[in-house]
Amino acid sequence: MSSNKQNEIALAAVKLFEQKGYRATSVQDIADAVGLQKGSLYHYITSKEDLLMQIAHQAILQFNQQLQSILAEDISAREKLERMIRAHLTMSIENLETTTVLWREAFSLGEGPQEVIARMSDEYLNLVTQILTEGVANGEFQVAEPRVTALAILGACNWVYRWYQSNGSLDASDISSVFSNLFLNGLLR
Amino acid sequence: MSSNKQNEIALAAVKLFEQKGYRATSVQDIADAVGLQKGSLYHYITSKEDLLMQIAHQAILQFNQQLQSILAEDISAREKLERMIRAHLTMSIENLETTTVLWREAFSLGEGPQEVIARMSDEYLNLVTQILTEGVANGEFQVAEPRVTALAILGACNWVYRWYQSNGSLDASDISSVFSNLFLNGLLR
Amino acid sequence: MSSNKQNEIALAAVKLFEQKGYRATSVQDIADAVGLQKGSLYHYITSKEDLLMQIAHQAILQFNQQLQSILAEDISAREKLERMIRAHLTMSIENLETTTVLWREAFSLGEGPQEVIARMSDEYLNLVTQILTEGVANGEFQVAEPRVTALAILGACNWVYRWYQSNGSLDASDISSVFSNLFLNGLLR
Amino acid sequence: MSSNKQNEIALAAVKLFEQKGYRATSVQDIADAVGLQKGSLYHYITSKEDLLMQIAHQAILQFNQQLQSILAEDISAREKLERMIRAHLTMSIENLETTTVLWREAFSLGEGPQEVIARMSDEYLNLVTQILTEGVANGEFQVAEPRVTALAILGACNWVYRWYQSNGSLDASDISSVFSNLFLNGLLR
DNA sequence: GATGAATGAGTATTCATTCAT
DNA sequence: TATGAATGAATACTCATTCAT
CATH class of the missing domain: 1.10.357.10 (Tetracycline Repressor, domain 2)
Known part of the structure; x- marks a missing residue:
């Protein structure tokens, strides 16, 4: 199930959004945090x-x-x-x-x-x-x-x-x- | 006096920052609001x-x-x-x-x-x-x-x-x- | 392989830097020379x-x-x-x-x-x-x-x-x- | 005679061009060095x-x-x-x-x-x-x-x-x- | 002579998103 | 599912020069 990865992404995003703010967090940052390429992230999310x-x-x-x-x-x-x-x-x-x-x-x-x-x-x-x-x-x-x-x-x-x-x-x-x-x-x- | 223009700029910035947020407000927005070119703004401000x-x-x-x-x-x-x-x-x-x-x-x-x-x-x-x-x-x-x-x-x-x-x-x-x-x-x- | 493109970029840059000088060469010039968008160049280079x-x-x-x-x-x-x-x-x-x-x-x-x-x-x-x-x-x-x-x-x-x-x-x-x-x-x- | 000021400007420019390079030296830098405003410099020079x-x-x-x-x-x-x-x-x-x-x-x-x-x-x-x-x-x-x-x-x-x-x-x-x-x-x- | 306000074109760089493979 | 190349619009900021006062 992708729900696992999706959750992992959400958790990483929360942490980054909290630390740097939403605007200052790049999609790249989130991808890095979960060990995916920027492009791959879009299999799990619709948009930032x-x-x-x-x-x-x-x-x-x-x-x-x-x-x-x-x-x-x-x-x-x-x-x-x-x-x-x-x-x-x-x-x-x-x-x-x-x-x-x-x-x-x-x-x-x-x-x-x-x-x-x-x-x-x-x-x-x-x-x-x-x-x-x-x-x-x-x-x-x-x-x-x-x-x-x-x-x-x-x-x-x-x-x-x-x-x-x-x-x-x-x-x-x-x-x-x-x-x-x-x-x-x-x-x- | 430049204090006039500087004040005008600060007021415009406050209004824009409040409406759209700081990150979403571009220097261009501020320049437009006070009727100056983007470059001219930098006579009055150091940075956004x-x-x-x-x-x-x-x-x-x-x-x-x-x-x-x-x-x-x-x-x-x-x-x-x-x-x-x-x-x-x-x-x-x-x-x-x-x-x-x-x-x-x-x-x-x-x-x-x-x-x-x-x-x-x-x-x-x-x-x-x-x-x-x-x-x-x-x-x-x-x-x-x-x-x-x-x-x-x-x-x-x-x-x-x-x-x-x-x-x-x-x-x-x-x-x-x-x-x-x-x-x-x-x-x- | 990206090494190809990277080399192409380096070659184009050398030619441009030689002709116009480094300061007078814009990133746009280099992008044009290799047929890429300015932004795309940054897949291959860190900075000018x-x-x-x-x-x-x-x-x-x-x-x-x-x-x-x-x-x-x-x-x-x-x-x-x-x-x-x-x-x-x-x-x-x-x-x-x-x-x-x-x-x-x-x-x-x-x-x-x-x-x-x-x-x-x-x-x-x-x-x-x-x-x-x-x-x-x-x-x-x-x-x-x-x-x-x-x-x-x-x-x-x-x-x-x-x-x-x-x-x-x-x-x-x-x-x-x-x-x-x-x-x-x-x-x- | 303005030749005095003109010379002072040339000397300042030489020093700055040598230190930072011509492109990296701004007209402002030169004006600062001789204690003039950027605009005033143009009474003495034609262009950078x-x-x-x-x-x-x-x-x-x-x-x-x-x-x-x-x-x-x-x-x-x-x-x-x-x-x-x-x-x-x-x-x-x-x-x-x-x-x-x-x-x-x-x-x-x-x-x-x-x-x-x-x-x-x-x-x-x-x-x-x-x-x-x-x-x-x-x-x-x-x-x-x-x-x-x-x-x-x-x-x-x-x-x-x-x-x-x-x-x-x-x-x-x-x-x-x-x-x-x-x-x-x-x-x- | 001197100012400083104004210009407007130019600069490198970032980034969310798409898509063919 | 995963990649990574490509986009193209956007961004803050710089700067040589002009000119009315």
């Missing part, structure tokens, strides 16, 4: 852009699926939010390269593909917003602007790819606790 | 990369200066944080193109310049962290991990360039209030 | 400079190898010098374009490559000097300054690319005889 | 090429004039040759930069100017040849091919710009003696 799209799409899809399964659970809004934050940060950090490519490089996609990613990101935002409105509805939360609040939470979580270092002292779980505490209780004593 | 650097550097500098003057004020930590958030969001939104270029395109800079920007961003992070530790010291705040908490706040604020739309219902001031409330009081009722 | 280097290096290498095999022979110093002059002039004239490029254009190389050529030319000079000192040692020659004398002989021989015309009345062999007679016997009756 | 032509022309002219005055003297052919060699080498070494530009860079001139230089060089060659035929006529020399022999002598002398180093142990006078001895007496004991 499509390769990026596959990576980004797969990434945002996993985020969405993960969050959907959390929303389906029968737990309090507070617990949903905590799990969302933990799951989001864990996935971001465990797949740091992919996440970096998703948030940093998807802008290099053409209009069409870019919009697909944007729509899925929006969907994700809606799910987070839903947790907040749920919490408001059942009296757990006080939120004046659920959508903007969701954007604040997401911004904080998504910014992680820019500063997280695997050699740092805090792991995904630690960071999740700090974030949850901040968003649930605030800074004020 | 340097142009980006000037833009990014100027942007992060303004953020830093603004925050420094807030820190110098004789007000509570809480008030400092509120002002920081308001100033940050206001500047981000009033100069949305520049801010977008700063956070999205600086990665395209070469190692040296990129590090300069990174160092200045770090400085900004330190200032925010300082507000938090100050608040902890005088009993205003409860913060377990000031640096990570600062990164959360900054992430939320910096993510704004990705979703803010000038035709939206909320302006910088509205968003600042939402953010401040979230970070100070948390979601829990 | 590298192409020049290959040509110059190959040329000086052949000079050196030729002289080394003469020095290895068990003949008198006088005969070595005569053979050296004959071999040098013959090679210069039979490969006049290459020799011209070697002596006239190698200066356009960057520091590193230029030094490589310089070192090999020096080696050649040393070999000629060796013939002279050998002749002095066994009483054949009288030479006060072997190195400067070698430089005089080499200068005379290398200057040939500047005046030799294939339609002239003298061939390489004739010129060799004249040179040998001059250097061995001098002008004085 | 003309500047090179002036330098080369002046140089070859001096060689010719010098040799002509030697030929006019009432001395033996042998002495004429010795003086020619001494004068040629002295001028070459005392004006090493100019001489280098003459022999190395004149090829970059356009067809017309290049031919002017070539014709003057030819004239020089003729004068040297004349010394030889004179020496043959009065029984001082034995020369089968005066023109080729003259080319050998000139080649040896002109090659000097390629190897002479001012920090070497031999000065122009020393080298002249070695050359004269070689050409007059030959190597053979």
Whole structure:
């Protein structure tokens, strides 16, 4: 099956896109990384852009699926939010390269593909917003602007790819606790 | 004076970099935008990369200066944080193109310049962290991990360039209030 | 085999470099000469400079190898010098374009490559000097300054690319005889 | 008078042409060297090429004039040759930069100017040849091919710009003696 | 005399993609 | 499936020269 090679290519591409950026990565670079000739690569990929799209799409899809399964659970809004934050940060950090490519490089996609990613990101935002409105509805939360609040939470979580270092002292779980505490209780004593 | 033309060029570059991205913007595009021949542009700029650097550097500098003057004020930590958030969001939104270029395109800079920007961003992070530790010291705040908490706040604020739309219902001031409330009081009722 | 095309390119380059000079020859010129697109050329060459280097290096290498095999022979110093002059002039004239490029254009190389050529030319000079000192040692020659004398002989021989015309009345062999007679016997009756 | 500035420019150009080569020297480089703006330079020069032509022309002219005055003297052919060699080498070494530009860079001139230089060089060659035929006529020399022999002598002398180093142990006078001895007496004991 | 803005043609090199073998 | 030759458009940047002020 070619799926093996295809996967190998995608992995190599993610690593290169993360390191050098999508534009600065040449098809030659990817071919070198998997030990193929540039021409041979095109047996497995449609185009360099499509390769990026596959990576980004797969990434945002996993985020969405993960969050959907959390929303389906029968737990309090507070617990949903905590799990969302933990799951989001864990996935971001465990797949740091992919996440970096998703948030940093998807802008290099053409209009069409870019919009697909944007729509899925929006969907994700809606799910987070839903947790907040749920919490408001059942009296757990006080939120004046659920959508903007969701954007604040997401911004904080998504910014992680820019500063997280695997050699740092805090792991995904630690960071999740700090974030949850901040968003649930605030800074004020 | 050449400062006029130079400014015109920088403004055109910011606009183009924001719209198409740095890599996808050609020197020709910039020349066209200011009505000069490609070659003539080089009377005013050193290189395309340097142009980006000037833009990014100027942007992060303004953020830093603004925050420094807030820190110098004789007000509570809480008030400092509120002002920081308001100033940050206001500047981000009033100069949305520049801010977008700063956070999205600086990665395209070469190692040296990129590090300069990174160092200045770090400085900004330190200032925010300082507000938090100050608040902890005088009993205003409860913060377990000031640096990570600062990164959360900054992430939320910096993510704004990705979703803010000038035709939206909320302006910088509205968003600042939402953010401040979230970070100070948390979601829990 | 690509060696064919590569050779064709080198030959075309030599001809063009000789006619117009290295700087005045564009990559486009070379591409046109071999019937390729400018971009296609880069399958075969690393850079225009590298192409020049290959040509110059190959040329000086052949000079050196030729002289080394003469020095290895068990003949008198006088005969070595005569053979050296004959071999040098013959090679210069039979490969006049290459020799011209070697002596006239190698200066356009960057520091590193230029030094490589310089070192090999020096080696050649040393070999000629060796013939002279050998002749002095066994009483054949009288030479006060072997190195400067070698430089005089080499200068005379290398200057040939500047005046030799294939339609002239003298061939390489004739010129060799004249040179040998001059250097061995001098002008004085 | 502008002749001052004009001279300053020519001197700066010679130095730069010698160091970097004519093609690699920009008009900007020359302007910088004399503390003028690029545009201002054109009050003093016609074109970059003309500047090179002036330098080369002046140089070859001096060689010719010098040799002509030697030929006019009432001395033996042998002495004429010795003086020619001494004068040629002295001028070459005392004006090493100019001489280098003459022999190395004149090829970059356009067809017309290049031919002017070539014709003057030819004239020089003729004068040297004349010394030889004179020496043959009065029984001082034995020369089968005066023109080729003259080319050998000139080649040896002109090659000097390629190897002479001012920090070497031999000065122009020393080298002249070695050359004269070689050409007059030959190597053979 | 001096400036510096403007030109416009020119340069080497890169690169994603195609396709015959 | 794999190759590698070929494309052709694109790219940032340079430079000698002109000219209005």
